[in-house]
Amino acid sequence: MKITNNWFPFGYNRDSKKARVFCFHYAGGSAAAFKHWTISCLTVEFIPVELPGKGTRISEPCFEKFDCLIEELLSGLMTAINNRPFYFFGHSMGAIIAFEAAYQLKCKYGIQPEKLIVAGRHAPHHPDPSMFKSHMDDEALIGELKRLNGTPREIMENKEILQFLLPIIRSDYRLHESYCYRGQKLNLPIIAHAGKRDYEANAAIMKYWNEVTDGPFALKEFDGNHFFVQNLGEEYLSELIRAVSRNDYGERSLYTVWNAQHSVKHHNY
Template sequence: MEKTLEERWFPFSTYALNDTEHKKIFCFHHAGGSASVYRKWTFEKKNTNFICIELPGKGTRRREPFVGDFKKLLDPLCECIIKVTQGKPFILFGHSMGAAMAFYVAEHLQSKYGIRPEKLIAAGRQAPQDEDPGEFKTYMGDDALIRELKKYNATPKEILENEELLHFVLPEVRKDYTLNESLIYNGERIDAPIYINCGSRDIGATSTIMQRWQTVTTKEFKEKEFEGDHFFVLNSEKYPEYLATAG
Protein backbone atom coordinates (compact mmCIF):
# COMPACT_ATOMS: atom_id res chain seq x y z
CA MET A 1 0.00 0.00 0.00
CA GLU A 2 1.34 3.41 -0.96
CA LYS A 3 2.20 5.65 1.98
CA THR A 4 0.35 8.90 2.56
CA LEU A 5 2.29 12.15 2.41
CA GLU A 6 2.15 12.39 6.20
CA GLU A 7 3.57 8.87 6.56
CA ARG A 8 6.44 9.79 4.25
CA TRP A 9 7.29 12.92 6.23
CA PHE A 10 6.86 11.13 9.57
CA PRO A 11 7.95 7.48 9.13
CA PHE A 12 8.58 6.76 12.83
CA SER A 13 6.35 7.74 15.74
CA THR A 14 5.59 6.46 19.21
CA TYR A 15 1.85 6.28 18.56
CA ALA A 16 -0.28 6.60 15.45
CA LEU A 17 -0.05 9.94 13.65
CA ASN A 18 -3.77 10.54 14.25
CA ASP A 19 -3.40 9.91 17.99
CA THR A 20 -4.87 12.75 20.05
CA GLU A 21 -4.18 11.49 23.58
CA HIS A 22 -0.44 12.19 23.74
CA LYS A 23 1.60 15.35 23.26
CA LYS A 24 3.33 15.37 19.87
CA ILE A 25 7.01 16.35 19.64
CA PHE A 26 8.33 16.72 16.09
CA CYS A 27 12.06 15.91 15.91
CA PHE A 28 14.47 17.39 13.32
CA HIS A 29 17.82 15.65 12.81
CA HIS A 30 21.40 16.91 12.50
CA ALA A 31 23.36 17.20 9.24
CA GLY A 32 24.31 13.74 8.06
CA GLY A 33 21.44 12.15 9.98
CA SER A 34 17.93 11.04 9.10
CA ALA A 35 14.67 10.32 10.90
CA SER A 36 16.13 7.04 12.14
CA VAL A 37 18.48 8.77 14.60
CA TYR A 38 15.47 9.34 16.88
CA ARG A 39 13.67 6.10 16.16
CA LYS A 40 14.76 4.51 19.45
CA TRP A 41 12.85 7.27 21.25
CA THR A 42 9.61 5.92 19.77
CA PHE A 43 9.97 2.42 21.22
CA GLU A 44 8.97 3.24 24.81
CA LYS A 45 5.26 3.94 25.20
CA LYS A 46 4.88 6.80 27.65
CA ASN A 47 2.99 10.06 27.59
CA THR A 48 4.69 11.55 24.54
CA ASN A 49 4.31 10.87 20.84
CA PHE A 50 7.78 11.43 19.39
CA ILE A 51 7.45 12.01 15.64
CA CYS A 52 10.62 11.73 13.55
CA ILE A 53 10.84 13.96 10.49
CA GLU A 54 12.23 12.55 7.22
CA LEU A 55 13.30 14.91 4.45
CA PRO A 56 12.97 14.05 0.74
CA GLY A 57 16.01 12.12 -0.49
CA LYS A 58 16.94 10.95 3.01
CA GLY A 59 16.56 7.64 4.83
CA THR A 60 13.19 6.07 4.12
CA ARG A 61 12.67 8.64 1.34
CA ARG A 62 16.02 8.07 -0.39
CA ARG A 63 14.33 7.23 -3.69
CA GLU A 64 12.87 10.75 -3.83
CA PRO A 65 14.85 13.72 -5.19
CA PHE A 66 16.85 15.53 -2.53
CA VAL A 67 15.81 19.16 -1.99
CA GLY A 68 18.71 21.43 -1.07
CA ASP A 69 16.67 24.57 -0.39
CA PHE A 70 14.77 24.34 2.87
CA LYS A 71 12.37 27.12 1.89
CA LYS A 72 10.91 24.77 -0.73
CA LEU A 73 10.08 22.26 1.98
CA LEU A 74 8.31 24.62 4.37
CA ASP A 75 4.80 24.53 2.86
CA PRO A 76 4.46 20.74 2.42
CA LEU A 77 6.03 20.03 5.81
CA CYS A 78 3.97 22.62 7.68
CA GLU A 79 0.76 21.42 6.05
CA CYS A 80 1.49 17.87 7.22
CA ILE A 81 2.24 19.08 10.74
CA ILE A 82 -1.06 20.96 10.80
CA LYS A 83 -2.93 17.91 9.56
CA VAL A 84 -1.56 15.47 12.15
CA THR A 85 -1.71 17.88 15.13
CA GLN A 86 -5.44 18.46 14.54
CA GLY A 87 -5.42 21.73 16.43
CA LYS A 88 -3.81 20.20 19.53
CA PRO A 89 -0.68 21.66 21.24
CA PHE A 90 2.65 20.38 19.93
CA ILE A 91 6.39 20.94 20.38
CA LEU A 92 9.16 21.36 17.82
CA PHE A 93 12.58 19.96 18.67
CA GLY A 94 15.79 20.11 16.67
CA HIS A 95 19.42 19.23 17.23
CA SER A 96 22.29 20.98 15.42
CA MET A 97 21.11 21.73 11.86
CA GLY A 98 17.72 20.44 12.99
CA ALA A 99 17.43 23.28 15.52
CA ALA A 100 17.56 25.83 12.72
CA MET A 101 15.06 23.83 10.65
CA ALA A 102 12.70 23.69 13.62
CA PHE A 103 12.99 27.47 14.06
CA TYR A 104 12.12 28.23 10.43
CA VAL A 105 9.20 25.79 10.56
CA ALA A 106 7.92 27.54 13.69
CA GLU A 107 8.23 30.93 12.00
CA HIS A 108 6.48 29.71 8.83
CA LEU A 109 3.65 28.13 10.79
CA GLN A 110 3.23 31.43 12.62
CA SER A 111 3.51 33.85 9.69
CA LYS A 112 1.54 31.91 7.06
CA TYR A 113 -0.90 29.78 9.04
CA GLY A 114 -1.29 31.63 12.35
CA ILE A 115 -0.26 28.51 14.28
CA ARG A 116 2.38 28.40 17.02
CA PRO A 117 4.08 25.48 18.72
CA GLU A 118 3.76 25.19 22.46
CA LYS A 119 7.54 25.64 22.56
CA LEU A 120 10.66 25.25 20.46
CA ILE A 121 13.50 23.22 21.97
CA ALA A 122 16.84 23.87 20.27
CA ALA A 123 19.92 21.77 21.05
CA GLY A 124 23.55 22.07 20.01
CA ARG A 125 23.31 24.96 17.55
CA GLN A 126 24.16 28.65 17.44
CA ALA A 127 21.21 31.04 17.04
CA PRO A 128 19.74 31.42 13.52
CA GLN A 129 21.27 34.88 13.00
CA ASP A 130 24.79 33.67 13.82
CA GLU A 131 27.30 31.71 11.77
CA ASP A 132 29.71 29.10 13.07
CA PRO A 133 33.05 30.26 11.60
CA GLY A 134 34.58 26.81 12.11
CA GLU A 135 31.82 24.91 10.31
CA PHE A 136 32.41 23.05 7.05
CA LYS A 137 31.25 24.87 3.91
CA THR A 138 30.30 23.08 0.71
CA TYR A 139 32.93 24.87 -1.39
CA MET A 140 35.57 23.03 0.66
CA GLY A 141 37.08 19.72 -0.38
CA ASP A 142 36.56 16.24 1.02
CA ASP A 143 39.56 16.53 3.36
CA ALA A 144 37.82 19.41 5.13
CA LEU A 145 34.60 17.42 5.34
CA ILE A 146 36.43 14.45 6.86
CA ARG A 147 37.98 16.79 9.45
CA GLU A 148 34.46 18.03 10.24
CA LEU A 149 33.23 14.48 10.80
CA LYS A 150 36.21 13.71 13.04
CA LYS A 151 35.62 16.90 15.04
CA TYR A 152 32.16 15.79 16.10
CA ASN A 153 33.29 12.27 16.94
CA ALA A 154 30.08 10.64 15.72
CA THR A 155 31.25 8.81 12.59
CA PRO A 156 32.68 5.34 13.23
CA LYS A 157 36.43 5.05 12.75
CA GLU A 158 35.82 2.10 10.42
CA ILE A 159 34.07 4.44 7.98
CA LEU A 160 36.57 7.29 8.23
CA GLU A 161 39.45 4.93 7.44
CA ASN A 162 37.71 3.13 4.55
CA GLU A 163 37.97 4.94 1.21
CA GLU A 164 35.28 2.79 -0.37
CA LEU A 165 32.75 3.60 2.35
CA LEU A 166 33.70 7.28 2.33
CA HIS A 167 32.93 7.31 -1.39
CA PHE A 168 29.27 6.73 -0.47
CA VAL A 169 29.10 8.64 2.82
CA LEU A 170 30.71 11.98 1.93
CA PRO A 171 28.32 12.94 -0.92
CA GLU A 172 25.33 12.27 1.35
CA VAL A 173 26.75 14.38 4.17
CA ARG A 174 27.73 17.13 1.74
CA LYS A 175 24.11 17.33 0.54
CA ASP A 176 22.98 18.07 4.07
CA TYR A 177 25.49 20.90 4.34
CA THR A 178 23.98 22.32 1.15
CA LEU A 179 20.63 22.25 2.92
CA ASN A 180 22.22 23.80 6.01
CA GLU A 181 23.56 26.70 3.94
CA SER A 182 20.05 27.43 2.68
CA LEU A 183 18.96 28.26 6.24
CA ILE A 184 19.50 32.02 5.88
CA TYR A 185 18.28 34.42 8.55
CA ASN A 186 16.22 37.45 7.50
CA GLY A 187 15.18 38.94 10.82
CA GLU A 188 12.61 36.30 11.76
CA ARG A 189 11.29 36.01 15.32
CA ILE A 190 8.73 33.65 16.81
CA ASP A 191 5.99 34.19 19.38
CA ALA A 192 6.67 30.91 21.16
CA PRO A 193 8.93 30.05 24.11
CA ILE A 194 12.41 28.83 23.22
CA TYR A 195 14.28 26.36 25.42
CA ILE A 196 17.94 25.84 24.58
CA ASN A 197 19.97 22.77 25.51
CA CYS A 198 23.75 22.61 25.26
CA GLY A 199 26.42 19.99 25.90
CA SER A 200 29.04 20.80 28.52
CA ARG A 201 31.84 19.87 26.06
CA ASP A 202 30.31 21.18 22.84
CA ILE A 203 32.74 23.95 21.90
CA GLY A 204 30.70 25.02 18.87
CA ALA A 205 27.49 25.56 20.83
CA THR A 206 28.43 26.62 24.34
CA SER A 207 25.98 28.16 26.75
CA THR A 208 27.30 31.63 25.87
CA ILE A 209 26.91 31.02 22.13
CA MET A 210 23.41 29.62 22.50
CA GLN A 211 22.21 32.52 24.67
CA ARG A 212 21.70 34.42 21.43
CA TRP A 213 18.56 32.35 20.78
CA GLN A 214 16.91 34.64 23.31
CA THR A 215 16.79 37.44 20.71
CA VAL A 216 14.61 35.48 18.26
CA THR A 217 11.64 34.94 20.56
CA THR A 218 9.13 37.33 22.09
CA LYS A 219 8.22 34.79 24.75
CA GLU A 220 9.86 32.84 27.55
CA PHE A 221 13.49 31.71 27.23
CA LYS A 222 15.08 28.90 29.24
CA GLU A 223 18.45 27.17 29.21
CA LYS A 224 19.66 23.77 30.39
CA GLU A 225 23.14 22.28 30.11
CA PHE A 226 23.74 18.54 29.81
CA GLU A 227 26.90 16.53 30.36
CA GLY A 228 28.42 15.55 27.03
CA ASP A 229 29.77 16.68 23.68
CA HIS A 230 27.90 17.84 20.56
CA PHE A 231 25.90 14.61 20.41
CA PHE A 232 24.74 14.59 24.04
CA VAL A 233 21.19 14.47 22.66
CA LEU A 234 21.70 11.00 21.21
CA ASN A 235 24.11 9.68 23.84
CA SER A 236 21.97 10.40 26.91
CA GLU A 237 19.34 7.82 27.84
CA LYS A 238 17.60 10.48 29.96
CA TYR A 239 17.29 13.12 27.25
CA PRO A 240 14.01 11.86 25.74
CA GLU A 241 12.49 11.94 29.22
CA TYR A 242 13.62 15.56 29.58
CA LEU A 243 12.00 16.49 26.25
CA ALA A 244 8.75 14.90 27.33
CA THR A 245 8.63 16.85 30.59
CA ALA A 246 10.38 20.16 29.73
CA GLY A 247 8.25 22.98 31.02
Protein backbone atom coordinates in the same frame (compact mmCIF):
# COMPACT_ATOMS: atom_id res chain seq x y z
CA MET B 1 -4.29 4.02 14.78
CA LYS B 2 -0.76 4.59 13.50
CA ILE B 3 -0.42 6.76 10.40
CA THR B 4 2.81 6.74 8.40
CA ASN B 5 3.94 8.62 5.31
CA ASN B 6 7.16 9.86 3.73
CA TRP B 7 7.62 12.64 6.30
CA PHE B 8 6.90 10.45 9.32
CA PRO B 9 8.29 6.96 8.63
CA PHE B 10 7.70 5.68 12.18
CA GLY B 11 4.20 7.05 12.21
CA TYR B 12 2.04 8.94 14.67
CA ASN B 13 -1.03 7.91 16.58
CA ARG B 14 -4.04 9.74 15.18
CA ASP B 15 -6.11 9.19 18.33
CA SER B 16 -3.47 9.59 21.04
CA LYS B 17 -3.99 12.25 23.72
CA LYS B 18 -0.26 12.45 24.49
CA ALA B 19 1.83 15.55 23.87
CA ARG B 20 3.06 15.31 20.27
CA VAL B 21 6.70 16.29 19.61
CA PHE B 22 8.02 16.58 16.05
CA CYS B 23 11.78 15.89 15.94
CA PHE B 24 14.19 17.30 13.34
CA HIS B 25 17.59 15.67 12.89
CA TYR B 26 21.14 16.96 12.51
CA ALA B 27 23.04 17.33 9.20
CA GLY B 28 24.01 13.92 7.88
CA GLY B 29 21.41 12.18 10.03
CA SER B 30 17.91 10.88 9.46
CA ALA B 31 14.71 10.22 11.34
CA ALA B 32 16.34 7.01 12.62
CA ALA B 33 18.37 9.16 15.06
CA PHE B 34 15.17 9.40 17.13
CA LYS B 35 13.60 6.01 16.40
CA HIS B 36 14.25 4.73 19.92
CA TRP B 37 12.14 7.63 21.24
CA THR B 38 9.02 6.32 19.48
CA ILE B 39 8.22 3.54 21.96
CA SER B 40 4.59 3.56 23.07
CA CYS B 41 5.24 3.39 26.83
CA LEU B 42 6.48 7.00 27.01
CA THR B 43 4.21 9.77 28.29
CA VAL B 44 5.10 11.87 25.22
CA GLU B 45 4.67 10.89 21.56
CA PHE B 46 7.84 11.65 19.61
CA ILE B 47 7.42 11.92 15.84
CA PRO B 48 10.74 11.90 13.93
CA VAL B 49 10.64 13.83 10.66
CA GLU B 50 12.33 12.33 7.60
CA LEU B 51 13.72 14.80 5.07
CA PRO B 52 13.86 13.94 1.35
CA GLY B 53 17.04 12.09 0.42
CA LYS B 54 17.58 10.72 3.95
CA GLY B 55 16.90 7.34 5.57
CA THR B 56 13.66 5.86 4.28
CA ARG B 57 13.59 8.55 1.55
CA ILE B 58 17.12 7.87 0.30
CA SER B 59 15.91 7.46 -3.30
CA GLU B 60 14.57 11.03 -3.40
CA PRO B 61 16.74 14.05 -4.24
CA CYS B 62 18.04 16.03 -1.28
CA PHE B 63 16.87 19.59 -0.78
CA GLU B 64 19.66 22.18 -0.89
CA LYS B 65 17.49 25.31 -0.72
CA PHE B 66 16.13 26.01 2.73
CA ASP B 67 13.02 27.94 1.68
CA CYS B 68 11.99 25.16 -0.72
CA LEU B 69 12.34 22.54 2.01
CA ILE B 70 10.20 24.53 4.45
CA GLU B 71 7.48 25.05 1.85
CA GLU B 72 7.22 21.29 1.26
CA LEU B 73 7.54 20.47 4.94
CA LEU B 74 4.65 22.66 6.06
CA SER B 75 2.06 20.68 4.12
CA GLY B 76 3.23 17.44 5.72
CA LEU B 77 3.18 18.98 9.18
CA MET B 78 -0.30 20.42 8.76
CA THR B 79 -1.69 16.97 7.96
CA ALA B 80 -0.18 15.49 11.12
CA ILE B 81 -0.93 18.43 13.42
CA ASN B 82 -4.63 18.26 12.60
CA ASN B 83 -5.70 20.97 15.06
CA ARG B 84 -3.83 19.32 17.95
CA PRO B 85 -1.34 20.96 20.35
CA PHE B 86 2.23 20.11 19.34
CA TYR B 87 5.89 20.77 20.16
CA PHE B 88 9.06 21.06 18.06
CA PHE B 89 12.48 19.64 18.88
CA GLY B 90 15.53 20.15 16.67
CA HIS B 91 19.15 19.09 17.04
CA SER B 92 21.89 21.02 15.19
CA MET B 93 20.61 21.64 11.63
CA GLY B 94 17.27 20.39 12.87
CA ALA B 95 17.09 23.31 15.30
CA ILE B 96 16.97 25.90 12.53
CA ILE B 97 14.49 23.80 10.53
CA ALA B 98 12.24 23.65 13.61
CA PHE B 99 12.60 27.40 14.19
CA GLU B 100 11.73 28.37 10.64
CA ALA B 101 8.89 25.87 10.42
CA ALA B 102 7.43 27.31 13.63
CA TYR B 103 7.68 30.82 12.23
CA GLN B 104 6.11 29.94 8.89
CA LEU B 105 3.29 27.96 10.48
CA LYS B 106 2.37 31.02 12.50
CA CYS B 107 2.57 33.34 9.49
CA LYS B 108 0.66 31.14 7.05
CA TYR B 109 -1.74 29.16 9.21
CA GLY B 110 -1.97 31.03 12.51
CA ILE B 111 -0.73 28.09 14.59
CA GLN B 112 2.54 27.45 16.41
CA PRO B 113 4.18 24.90 18.72
CA GLU B 114 3.53 25.02 22.43
CA LYS B 115 7.32 25.14 22.86
CA LEU B 116 10.43 25.02 20.69
CA ILE B 117 13.33 22.99 22.09
CA VAL B 118 16.66 23.46 20.32
CA ALA B 119 19.92 21.61 20.89
CA GLY B 120 23.43 22.11 19.58
CA ARG B 121 23.07 25.09 17.24
CA HIS B 122 23.84 28.81 17.33
CA ALA B 123 20.92 31.24 17.22
CA PRO B 124 19.38 32.03 13.79
CA HIS B 125 20.63 35.62 13.65
CA HIS B 126 24.27 34.78 14.43
CA PRO B 127 26.90 33.65 11.90
CA ASP B 128 27.81 29.98 11.69
CA PRO B 129 30.99 29.45 13.75
CA SER B 130 31.85 26.17 11.97
CA MET B 131 35.10 26.19 9.99
CA PHE B 132 33.89 23.63 7.43
CA LYS B 133 31.98 24.91 4.39
CA SER B 134 30.23 22.85 1.73
CA HIS B 135 32.56 23.96 -1.09
CA MET B 136 35.53 22.25 0.61
CA ASP B 137 36.78 18.87 -0.62
CA ASP B 138 35.98 15.40 0.68
CA GLU B 139 39.10 15.29 2.82
CA ALA B 140 37.93 18.38 4.67
CA LEU B 141 34.45 16.91 5.09
CA ILE B 142 35.86 13.68 6.48
CA GLY B 143 37.98 15.76 8.85
CA GLU B 144 34.82 17.57 9.99
CA LEU B 145 33.04 14.27 10.65
CA LYS B 146 36.00 13.05 12.70
CA ARG B 147 36.09 16.29 14.67
CA LEU B 148 32.39 16.12 15.51
CA ASN B 149 32.83 12.47 16.52
CA GLY B 150 29.24 11.48 15.80
CA THR B 151 29.70 9.06 12.88
CA PRO B 152 30.14 5.39 13.88
CA ARG B 153 33.67 4.06 13.47
CA GLU B 154 32.51 1.23 11.21
CA ILE B 155 31.23 3.82 8.73
CA MET B 156 34.33 6.01 8.95
CA GLU B 157 36.52 2.98 8.26
CA ASN B 158 34.44 1.67 5.34
CA LYS B 159 35.50 3.65 2.27
CA GLU B 160 32.65 2.37 0.08
CA ILE B 161 29.92 3.38 2.54
CA LEU B 162 31.66 6.65 3.32
CA GLN B 163 31.90 7.62 -0.36
CA PHE B 164 28.18 6.88 -0.73
CA LEU B 165 27.29 9.06 2.28
CA LEU B 166 29.57 12.05 1.66
CA PRO B 167 27.43 13.64 -1.10
CA ILE B 168 24.32 13.29 1.09
CA ILE B 169 26.05 14.89 4.04
CA ARG B 170 27.43 17.65 1.83
CA SER B 171 23.88 18.35 0.60
CA ASP B 172 22.83 18.91 4.20
CA TYR B 173 25.63 21.41 4.66
CA ARG B 174 24.51 23.24 1.51
CA LEU B 175 20.95 23.22 2.83
CA HIS B 176 22.10 24.60 6.14
CA GLU B 177 24.21 27.31 4.52
CA SER B 178 21.28 28.42 2.36
CA TYR B 179 19.29 29.55 5.39
CA CYS B 180 18.69 33.29 5.42
CA TYR B 181 17.66 35.10 8.59
CA ARG B 182 15.30 37.97 7.79
CA GLY B 183 14.41 39.17 11.27
CA GLN B 184 12.07 36.28 12.10
CA LYS B 185 10.93 36.27 15.71
CA LEU B 186 8.67 33.91 17.61
CA ASN B 187 6.34 34.47 20.51
CA LEU B 188 6.53 31.16 22.33
CA PRO B 189 8.75 29.45 24.91
CA ILE B 190 12.19 28.43 23.63
CA ILE B 191 14.33 25.97 25.58
CA ALA B 192 17.97 25.74 24.50
CA HIS B 193 20.11 22.70 25.35
CA ALA B 194 23.89 23.00 25.05
CA GLY B 195 26.73 20.48 25.36
CA LYS B 196 29.55 21.66 27.61
CA ARG B 197 32.15 20.44 25.12
CA ASP B 198 30.24 21.52 22.01
CA TYR B 199 32.51 24.49 21.34
CA GLU B 200 30.47 25.83 18.42
CA ALA B 201 27.16 25.63 20.29
CA ASN B 202 27.96 25.84 23.98
CA ALA B 203 25.92 27.84 26.49
CA ALA B 204 27.83 31.04 25.70
CA ILE B 205 26.73 30.75 22.07
CA MET B 206 23.25 29.31 22.53
CA LYS B 207 22.16 31.95 25.04
CA TYR B 208 21.35 34.23 22.08
CA TRP B 209 18.29 32.14 21.21
CA ASN B 210 16.57 34.30 23.82
CA GLU B 211 16.71 37.18 21.30
CA VAL B 212 14.48 35.45 18.74
CA THR B 213 11.41 35.03 20.92
CA ASP B 214 9.16 37.33 22.90
CA GLY B 215 8.18 34.34 25.03
CA PRO B 216 9.98 32.72 27.98
CA PHE B 217 13.47 31.32 27.49
CA ALA B 218 15.43 28.63 29.32
CA LEU B 219 19.01 27.48 28.85
CA LYS B 220 20.43 24.22 30.19
CA GLU B 221 23.88 22.66 29.84
CA PHE B 222 24.61 18.96 29.50
CA ASP B 223 27.80 16.92 29.72
CA GLY B 224 29.11 15.99 26.30
CA ASN B 225 30.08 17.20 22.84
CA HIS B 226 27.93 18.06 19.83
CA PHE B 227 26.20 14.68 19.98
CA PHE B 228 25.23 14.78 23.66
CA VAL B 229 21.59 14.30 22.57
CA GLN B 230 22.43 10.80 21.34
CA ASN B 231 25.29 9.97 23.70
CA LEU B 232 23.41 10.66 26.94
CA GLY B 233 20.70 8.18 26.01
CA GLU B 234 17.92 7.75 28.58
CA GLU B 235 19.28 10.62 30.68
CA TYR B 236 18.66 13.10 27.90
CA LEU B 237 15.35 11.57 26.85
CA SER B 238 14.05 11.94 30.42
CA GLU B 239 15.12 15.59 30.49
CA LEU B 240 13.48 16.23 27.14
CA ILE B 241 10.19 14.73 28.33
CA ARG B 242 10.44 16.91 31.41
CA ALA B 243 11.03 20.01 29.28
CA VAL B 244 7.95 19.24 27.20
CA SER B 245 5.77 18.50 30.19
CA ARG B 246 6.62 21.38 32.50
CA ASN B 247 4.65 24.59 32.20
CA ASP B 248 5.82 26.57 35.23
CA TYR B 249 7.27 29.54 33.40
CA GLY B 250 7.42 32.77 35.36
CA GLU B 251 8.69 36.13 34.24
CA ARG B 252 11.00 36.05 31.23
CA SER B 253 13.88 37.47 33.27
CA LEU B 254 13.94 34.38 35.51
CA TYR B 255 15.02 32.04 32.78
CA THR B 256 18.17 33.46 31.26
CA VAL B 257 20.98 34.53 33.55
CA TRP B 258 24.47 34.95 32.11
CA ASN B 259 26.88 36.79 34.34
CA ALA B 260 30.22 38.43 33.70
CA GLN B 261 32.08 35.29 34.80
CA HIS B 262 30.37 33.30 32.01
CA SER B 263 28.52 30.94 34.32
CA VAL B 264 24.99 29.76 33.68
CA LYS B 265 22.35 29.86 36.38
CA HIS B 266 19.81 27.13 35.76
CA HIS B 267 16.13 27.32 36.59
CA ASN B 268 13.37 24.79 36.48
CA TYR B 269 11.17 24.82 33.43
